[in-house]
Amino acid sequence: MLSEAFLQSxxxxxxxxxxxRVGSLTGERRSVxxxxxxxxxxxxxxxxxxxxxxxDWNIYARLERPYIKLFEDEEDLTTHILLDDSPSMFWxxxxxxxxxxxxxxxxCAAQLAxxxxxxxxxxxxxIVLETSSSQRFGPKRGVAAAAALIAFxxxxxxxxxxxxxxxxxxxxxxxxxxLKRYALDARPGLCIVISDMLxxxxxxxxxxxxxxxxxxxxxxxxLSADELDPQFAGxxxxxxxxxxxxxDMSLDDAVLGQYRRRxxxxxxxxxxxxxxxxxxxxxxxxxxxxxxxxxxxxRRAEWxx
Amino acid sequence: xxxxxxxxxxxxxxxxPIILLYLLRLQRREQIVSSTLLWRQVTMDREANTLWQRxxxxxxxxxxxxxxxxxxxxxxxxxxxxxxxxSGRSIVLLDASASMQxxxxxxxxxxxxxxxxxxxxxSMGANDQMTLIVVDGAPRxxxxxxxxxxxxxxxxxxxxxxxDAANWSAAIALAVATxxxxxxxTTLVVSDGANADDLSLLPGKARFIPIGNRGDNVAISALTLxxxxxxxxxxxxVTNSGPQDDRVLVSLRADGALVDARALDVPAGASAxxxxxxxxxxxxxxxxxxxxxxxxxxxxxxxxxxxNVGNTTRHALLLTRGNRFLEQALAFLPGLxxxxxxxxxxxxQTYDLYVLDNVTATLPARANALLIGAQSVFTPSGIFxxxxxxxxxxxxxxxxxxxxxxxxxxxxxxxxxxLAAPGDREPGRPAGACRRKRRGRFAARGAHHFRPAPERxxxxxxxxxxxxxxxxxxxxxxxxxxxxQRQAGRGGADxxxxxxxxxxxxxxxxRPARLRADxxxxxxxxxxxxxxxxxxxxxxxxxxxxxxxxxxxASRPRERQRRAGRKPTHIAARVLAWDGxxxxxxxxxxxxxxxxxxxxxxxxxA
Numbered sequence: 001m002l003s004e005a006f007l008q009s010x011x012x013x014x015x016x017x018x019x020x021r022v023g024s025l026t027g028e029r030r031s032v033x034x035x036x037x038x039x040x041x042x043x044x045x046x047x048x049x050x051x052x053x054x055x056d057w058n059i060y061a062r063l064e065r066p067y068i069k070l071f072e073d074e075e076d077l078t079t080h081i082l083l084d085d086s087p088s089m090f091w092x093x094x095x096x097x098x099x100x101x102x103x104x105x106x107x108c109a110a111q112l113a114x115x116x117x118x119x120x121x122x123x124x125x126x127i128v129l130e131t132s133s134s135q136r137f138g139p140k141r142g143v144a145a146a147a148a149l150i151a152f153x154x155x156x157x158x159x160x161x162x163x164x165x166x167x168x169x170x171x172x173x174x175x176x177x178x179l180k181r182y183a184l185d186a187r188p189g190l191c192i193v194i195s196d197m198l199x200x201x202x203x204x205x206x207x208x209x210x211x212x213x214x215x216x217x218x219x220x221x222x223l224s225a226d227e228l229d230p231q232f233a234g235x236x237x238x239x240x241x242x243x244x245x246x247x248d249m250s251l252d253d254a255v256l257g258q259y260r261r262r263x264x265x266x267x268x269x270x271x272x273x274x275x276x277x278x279x280x281x282x283x284x285x286x287x288x289x290x291x292x293x294x295x296x297x298x299r300r301a302e303w304x305x
Numbered sequence: 306x307x308x309x310x311x312x313x314x315x316x317x318x319x320x321x322p323i324i325l326l327y328l329l330r331l332q333r334r335e336q337i338v339s340s341t342l343l344w345r346q347v348t349m350d351r352e353a354n355t356l357w358q359r360x361x362x363x364x365x366x367x368x369x370x371x372x373x374x375x376x377x378x379x380x381x382x383x384x385x386x387x388x389x390x391x392s393g394r395s396i397v398l399l400d401a402s403a404s405m406q407x408x409x410x411x412x413x414x415x416x417x418x419x420x421x422x423x424x425x426x427x428s429m430g431a432n433d434q435m436t437l438i439v440v441d442g443a444p445r446x447x448x449x450x451x452x453x454x455x456x457x458x459x460x461x462x463x464x465x466x467x468x469d470a471a472n473w474s475a476a477i478a479l480a481v482a483t484x485x486x487x488x489x490x491t492t493l494v495v496s497d498g499a500n501a502d503d504l505s506l507l508p509g510k511a512r513f514i515p516i517g518n519r520g521d522n523v524a525i526s527a528l529t530l531x532x533x534x535x536x537x538x539x540x541x542x543v544t545n546s547g548p549q550d551d552r553v554l555v556s557l558r559a560d561g562a563l564v565d566a567r568a569l570d571v572p573a574g575a576s577a578x579x580x581x582x583x584x585x586x587x588x589x590x591x592x593x594x595x596x597x598x599x600x601x602x603x604x605x606x607x608x609x610x611x612x613n614v615g616n617t618t619r620h621a622l623l624l625t626r627g628n629r630f631l632e633q634a635l636a637f638l639p640g641l642x643x644x645x646x647x648x649x650x651x652x653x654q655t656y657d658l659y660v661l662d663n664v665t666a667t668l669p670a671r672a673n674a675l676l677i678g679a680q681s682v683f684t685p686s687g688i689f690x691x692x693x694x695x696x697x698x699x700x701x702x703x704x705x706x707x708x709x710x711x712x713x714x715x716x717x718x719x720x721x722x723x724l725a726a727p728g729d730r731e732p733g734r735p736a737g738a739c740r741r742k743r744r745g746r747f748a749a750r751g752a753h754h755f756r757p758a759p760e761r762x763x764x765x766x767x768x769x770x771x772x773x774x775x776x777x778x779x780x781x782x783x784x785x786x787x788x789x790q791r792q793a794g795r796g797g798a799d800x801x802x803x804x805x806x807x808x809x810x811x812x813x814x815x816r817p818a819r820l821r822a823d824x825x826x827x828x829x830x831x832x833x834x835x836x837x838x839x840x841x842x843x844x845x846x847x848x849x850x851x852x853x854x855x856x857x858x859a860s861r862p863r864e865r866q867r868r869a870g871r872k873p874t875h876i877a878a879r880v881l882a883w884d885g886x887x888x889x890x891x892x893x894x895x896x897x898x899x900x901x902x903x904x905x906x907x908x909x910x911a
Binding site: 088091093105196198199200224227232234235236237238239240241242243245246247248249255258259262263266 | 332333334335336337338339340341342343344345346347348350351
């Protein structure tokens with residue numbers, strides 16, 4: 001799925017969460033708790049029972065009052081990667097286009113999930129990866145789990161492809177329900193949602209549930225080139241790959257222009273919602289090379305540092 | 306609206322198969338998409354925003370159904386009863402008075418009235434008849450009762466506003482005469498203010514179409530000159546006939562040079578007066594003009610001119626066999642002393658004006674003369690009855706006269722070509738030898754003298770209004786050369802050959818004869834029927850001409866017949882000797898008394 005050289009180039013990158021969160025184990029991320037790192041944080045009054053070795057004697061000599069010196073604590077970061085594997089993620093205009101067994105859109109989304117998971121594992125963070133079909137990987141720590149992560153994603157791909165061939169349309173996995181269900185037992189941390197957000201019921205409730213669990217939601221909005229700029233024309237009967245709903249359209253330049261305007265407004269609406277919750281939003285054209293998305297676009301968006 | 310063929314609505318049922326065919330024809334290709342979420346929103350946007358977008362989806366169906374609807378609409382043959390302004394016989398009285406030139410209705414009241422009449426003409430049905438009467442000082446029918454719209458439109462385009470007042474009495478009399486005996490006649494009066502009392506006399510139904518909506522106007526209502534010890538003094542009165550006060554800038558010019566200018570506050574419905582002194586006493590024409598006004602929709606009354614006749618007494622000689630009225634009228638003229646005589650007195654006194662009332666006399670050279678009934682002086686021919694096209698020679702006094710308001714009862718034509726002054730003769734040549742040159746100069750227009758209609762006598766016009774004596778443009782002491790343009794085709798068979806010089810003269814014994822003047826050779830041709838040569842022309846002061854014409858009846862017609870191969874239709878009389886005394890006076894001071902009829906306050910300055 002990913003070349004060894006590309007994986008090596010990811011070793012220097014780290015995920016950049018929007019804010020500090022409490023971890024579970026000692027790690028390399030600054031925590032909101034006071035601990036024993038070498039980074040000075042603050043002073044507080046001495047209270048009986050404190051370790052007298054932590055009293056700052058220089059302050060005591062000047063003020064004749066004991067103060068305890070506090071330091072930053074460093075803990076690990078739990079990274080939740082929520083990968084949408086609904087049928088719309090496997091959609092492509094022409095079936096088996098260009099001889100690809102998988103749709104470019106899903107392939108890009110899966111690769112991005114692996115890349116972000118690999119970066120988290122390589123930086124000592126704990127990751128959990130779950131798909132919208134409730135297949136879960138983790139929690140895992142350490143770069144050794146990268147191979148298992150890749151194998152998990154490939155297994156998800158094979159399963160989804162098999163299900164899609166069995167039932168090309170009508171298999172729906174609601175986004176809101178999935179996110180709310182995941183938020184029930186999620187630990188605070190960074191949550192990366194990789195999805196095309198194409199769901200009839202919307203996304204707001206699911207994102208709100210994640211935020212209420214102190215998860216910083218970063219949305220990686222993946223849309224294919226055919227969704228960003230459709231190349232259809234003429235009188236068509238559009239069929240939804242998930243809901244099998246039909247929509248008659250007579251497509252011309254005016255209609256396509258209006259679609260693009262509507263798409264822009266829709267993505268800006270999602271981005272505004274995500275940013276209002278303190279998260280990040282990035283719209284990705286899945287037809288772009290993976291290296292460019294990861295090493296250029298995501299770094300420029302400060303997802304990776 | 307009603308229908309002539311409502312059964313054709315059945316053709317509307319053809320819409321059903323069209324719709325059915327359209328539904329069967331449209332087969333959409335199925336395309337699986339990742340989601341119809343955005344596409345549905347696009348559809349909702351388009352359907353909610355514009356009706357056209359909804360129709361555009363079914364453009365072909367829309368066009369087909371529209372075509373069917375038009376066909377059905379044509380087949381059911383709808384008709385509508387449209388009310389027309391005119392129907393049947395109609396008479397249109399179009400006001401062409403001076404006030405119709407006001408611009409409160411763009412571009413002018415007259416153009417607005419013309420547009421209304423044009424609409425009425427265009428709305429005429431196939432069997433409708435209309436006559437068009439233009440109402441100014443001399444109302445006349447521009448078109449007879451006709452169904453021809455083009456003729457009516459041409460007549461309407463030829464109508465022009467005058468500087469005269471509308472003579473509604475005459476116009477209504479003309480309309481009554483036109484529509485006499487037909488109570489179905491509809492009369493349209495298109496005017497900015499006709500007299501309602503007179504309209505009740507109109508036959509049949511009468512409708513008044515008002516034109517114009519504002520009466521704002523300031524005018525120079527009086528301009529008089531008076532000699533004072535310090536020179537010439539002018540009196541200017543500016544009248545504001547509008548409903549609001551106005552401030553106007555009035556300038557006074559003497560012989561074109563600005564003398565003074567002043568801003569006058571003129572209250573609504575009142576006048577303001579201005580007296581200007583120290584004007585050059587030698588100035589001839591003094592003019593006053595309104596240069597600026599806030600509310601002034603009529604421009605023709607913004608200027609007035611007065612002629613400085615001087616304070617010296619002019620002497621006039623009235624030669625008459627007895628005309629008490631004329632003598633009294635001349636006596637009313639200021640600065641004119643009239644001497645009455647039955648014949649030219651033997652003394653050699655020179656008069657400023659000679660008034661010849663149906664008498665003949667030998668006038669001094671370059672004398673001013675008012676000729677009344679003096680056919681013989683002009684080598685008179687018959688009555689020149691067509692006076693529709695009056696043309697005047699340019700003259701500074703007459704430049705502002707609207708000759709369309711001049712009513713000429715009849716006119717007679719005189720040959721000015723024969724009226725060479727003795728001084729014009731070339732040295733060493735006989736008197737008759739100079740005629741060729743003079744004829745060349747005057748051949749293009751013959752001189753005519755008119756006998757004005759009695760009620761429009763210039764003298765009668767002047768008597769009641771002393772102010773008008775100053776403004777009159779054809780005063781008794783002034784010289785005015787007048788000429789009338791002969792209507793084309795009036796010259797008979799030889800009109801082309803003697804273009805411009807034909808005149809008609811009534812023989813003294815009631816026998817018709819024609820007098821023709823050849824502009825090239827200085828000859829007079831007396832033409833008549835087979836009795837040529839035996840005609841005895843009683844020309845009072847042209848005995849020699851008559852005698853020659855009588856004595857040489859046959860020589861030249863025979864020559865001409867030989868050359869042209871035609872029957873003799875002329876007799877020719879060559880004038881071998883010429884007594885130029887009369888002609889000298891006429892050529893230098895040939896004058897015809899004419900006057901405008903200035904009853905219209907709007908055209909008072911004309």
